Amino acid sequence: xxxxxxxxxxxxxxxxxxxxxxxxxxxxxxxxxxxxxxxxxxxxxxxxxxxxxxxxxxxxxxxxxxxxxxxxxxxxxxxxxxxxxxxxxxxxxxxxxxxxxxxxxxxxxxxxxxxxxxxxxxxxxxxxxxxxxxxxxxxxxxxxxxxxxxxxxxxxxxxxxxxxxxxxxxxxxxxxxxxxxxxxxxxxxxxxxxxxxxxxxxxxxxxxxxxxxxxxxxxxxxxxxxxxxxxxxxxxxxxxxxxxxxxxxxxxxxxxxxxxxxxxxxxxxxxxxxxxxxxxxxxxxxxxxxxxxxxxxxxxxxxxxxxxxxxxxxxxxxxxxxxxxxxxxxxxxxxxxxxxxxxxxxxxxxxxxxxxxxxxxxxxxxxxxxxxxxxxxxxxxxxxxxxxxxxxxxxxxxxxxxxxxxxxxxxxxxxxxxxxxxxxxxxxxxxxxxxxxxxxxxxxxxxxxxxxx
Numbered sequence: 038x039x040x041x042x043x044x045x046x047x048x049x050x051x052x053x054x055x056x057x058x059x060x061x062x063x064x065x066x067x068x069x070x071x072x073x074x075x076x077x078x079x080x081x082x083x084x085x086x087x088x089x090x091x092x093x094x095x096x097x098x099x100x101x102x103x104x105x106x107x108x109x110x111x112x113x114x115x116x117x118x119x120x121x122x123x124x125x126x127x128x129x130x131x132x133x134x135x136x137x138x139x140x141x142x143x144x145x146x147x148x149x150x151x152x153x154x155x156x157x158x159x160x161x162x163x164x165x166x167x168x169x170x171x172x173x174x175x176x177x178x179x180x181x182x183x184x185x186x187x188x189x190x191x192x193x194x195x196x197x198x199x200x201x202x203x204x205x206x207x208x209x210x211x212x213x214x215x216x217x218x219x220x221x222x223x224x225x226x227x228x229x230x231x232x233x234x235x236x237x238x239x240x241x242x243x244x245x246x247x248x249x250x251x252x253x254x255x256x257x258x259x260x261x262x263x264x265x266x267x268x269x270x271x272x273x274x275x276x277x278x279x280x281x282x283x284x285x286x287x288x289x290x291x292x293x294x295x296x297x298x299x300x301x302x303x304x305x306x307x308x309x310x311x312x313x314x315x316x317x318x319x320x321x322x323x324x325x326x327x328x329x330x331x332x333x334x335x336x337x338x339x340x341x342x343x344x345x346x347x348x349x350x351x352x353x354x355x356x357x358x359x360x361x362x363x364x365x366x367x368x369x370x371x372x373x374x375x376x377x378x379x380x381x382x383x384x385x386x387x388x389x390x391x392x393x394x395x396x397x398x399x400x401x402x403x404x405x406x407x408x409x410x411x412x413x414x415x416x417x418x419x420x421x422x423x424x425x426x427x428x429x430x431x432x433x434x435x436x437x438x439x440x441x442x443x444x445x446x447x448x449x450x451x452x453x454x455x456x457x458x459x460x461x462x463x464x465x466x467x468x469x470x471x472x473x474x475x476x477x478x479x480x481x482x483x484x485x486x487x488x489x490x
Contacts, residue, residue: 048135062087077239109183110163146315
C-alpha cells in the first residue's frame with residue numbers, strides 16, 4: 038500500500054514524496070482513512086512508528102477547506118512537552134508546504150508577545166502545551182468555540198505529568214460537536230476513562246500490544262555497581278560501535294554531572310533537562326541533529342516522541358522509575374524500520390524496577406556482565422586527572438612547609454627568639470656571660486613545635 042491509496046490530496050502526496058517517504062507505517066495505514074472520514078479515534082502504537090504523521094497528514098487535508106478567524110483556532114493539538122510541540126510544528130511545516138495553512142505554537146519558556154500576535158491574526162492549527170494554553174485562555178487571548186478538531190497526543194505522558202485535569206477542563210470549553218483523536222503508547226485506566234468521557238464511538242487502532250518494545254531494538258541489561266557505573270558507561274561508549282547515542286538519567290543533577298564527566302573524558306557531548314531554558318534546549322537538540330555532537334545526555338524530557346533520525350544507541354544510565362518510560366526511552370533508536378541497540382546499566386538495588394519493566398513488556402532482557410579488562414585511555418586520562426587534582430593541595434602544603442634541613446641551617450638567633458612555653462619565665466642571664474648558643478645540631482622532632490620565626 039502506498040500513501041496514494043489512503044485518499045490524501047495530490048499536494049500532500051507531493052510533500053510526502055519530497056520528504057522521502059513512499060510507504061505508510063501500520064498506524065498510518067489504519068488511522069489516516071478513519072480521520073479523513075471524520076471519525077473519533079484512539080491510536081495505540083509503540084513509539085517510533087509514525088504516530089505524528091498519522092494525524093498531521095489528514096488534518097492538513099481536512100483544514101485545507103475553510104478559513105481562520107482571529108483568536109479562534111480551527112484545530113488544537115495538545116502535547117505534554119515543549120520539544121514534542123515543536124516537533125509537531127516541524128511536521129506541519131514539512132507536509133503543509135503546498136497548503137496555505139497558518140499555525141501557532143504555544144509553549145512555555147518563550148515570550149507570549151509573538152504567540153498573542155499570531156492568535157490575533159487567526160490560525161488554522163494551534164499546537165500547545167496545556168499550561169501555556171490555559172494561561173492565555175485565562176487572559177482572554179484565545180476562544181476555543183471554533184475548534185473543530187482536537188488531538189490529544191502522548192496521552193499517557195499527559196497523565197504522568199498531571200495534565201489530565203487541565204485536559205478535562207479544556208475539553209469542556211470546546212464545542213461538543215467536534216472530532217477528537219487520542220494517541221498513546223500505553224492505555225492506563227485514567228486515560229481510558231478520559232476517552233470514554235470525551236470521545237464519541239471512537240475507532241480503536243492498535244498496531245502493537247500496549248507497552249510492547251520495538252523488536253528491531255537489541256536490548257541488553259549490563260550488571261554493574263553504583264561505584265563503577267561511569268566507568269562501565271565509558272567502556273560501552275568506547276567499545277561498541279556508537280555512531281550517535283542518547284543517554285538517559287533519572288535526575289537533572291545526574292544529567293549535568295554525567296555530561297561534564299563525559300566531556301572531560303573527550304566525548305562530543307551535550308545535555309538537555311527540565312531546568313534549561315527552551316532556546317537552550319533547542320540549541321542542544323540542533324547540535325545533536327547536525328552532528329556537532331554525537332552524544333546527548335538527557336532526562337525524561339527527551340524520552341517521548343522526539344524523532345531524531347539515525348540514533349544508533351540508547352543508554353539507560355539509570356533504570357527508569359516508571360516501566361512505561363523504559364519503552365519510550367529505548368524507542369529513540371530503531372525508528373522508521375531501522376535497527377538499534379539499548380543498554381541499561383543496573384545495580385543490585387534496581388532488581389525490582391527491572392522486574393517491573395520485564396513484566397510490562399512481557400520480555401526478558403538479556404543480561405551481560407562487564408569484563409574487567411584495562412580501562413580505555415579516556416578513562417585512564419580522567420583517573421589521572423582526578424589523582425592530579427587530589428595531589429595538588431598536598432604538594433602545595435609541602436612546598437609551603439620548611440624542610441628539616443632548612444630549619445637546621447637557619448640562624449640560631451631566629452630560634453632563640455621563639456617565645457617559650459614556660460608559664461614562669463626564667464631570669465635573664467648575667468650580662469657578663471655569653472648568650473646560650475643552645476643545641477648545635479638539628480632540632481629534635483618532639484621539640485620542633487612549629488612556631489613562626
